[in-house]
Amino acid sequence: MAWNEWNQPKPAPAPRAADLVAHQDDLGAVGHEAHVLHGALLKHADMAGHEPNSTTTCAPPRAATALTRHHFAMGAALTTTTTLWTSQLRALLQACAHISNHLDHTKASHARDDAKIRTTIRGIATPEVPVSRLSTYFK
Template structure:
């Protein structure tokens, strides 16, 4: 697309008043659903911990309540007695175990990821805090070197008559 074409498209879009380009923002009607006032994603450590905790609880409940060991025994008994239902029951049990394993793996992944994310964010907070505190320490050092705190630096001279403090 040539630059002239782009200019024409922008002019025609602006001329009809219906289509507008909007970058880095969301429509006004969607802002109540955006989370934070700025539209940025806001996650609290409590939120991450709660999600990870619920995934862990679900994993444990699935392990205790959703595994069906009696089905395999029943399927084997039915097969040995010559019932076709035994093979079908065995097939269903195998599928159930595979699907249950997938769900349990997903729960474990979510739980572990939330723990990792929580620790990573804590590390980021410490890193940012150290950098910010070192900048303020460095800045304070420069202020003390030229003038006592609260006083203006003599290097800049006296303010002009029309300037106010």
């Protein structure tokens, strides 16, 4: 690139989209909804005829077993569907639990950090504090 090309005016950068902002109340609401969804799934979702909290391996329902025994292809298909449903349901339950637990932890962690900062600032709130001392609190 020649100097005269480099020296030409450059187009203005495209405006940036707003950064993602999440407030504590928003995080708490998302975590709460994930917890509620987790509870509702445990209560209402059918885990292949097992108790919702069961961690046993998914066994095919009686209908699939009976159909397979009578050589109907639908038996194997029903077993596959049940296995996939249970697998996906467990993944969704884990995701809900992870979201809820992570946001609860994040909220508590930020609250502790805020309390520590408030305490620190109150301890150095005199006008005579030199800048060099202030910088030790913000590393």
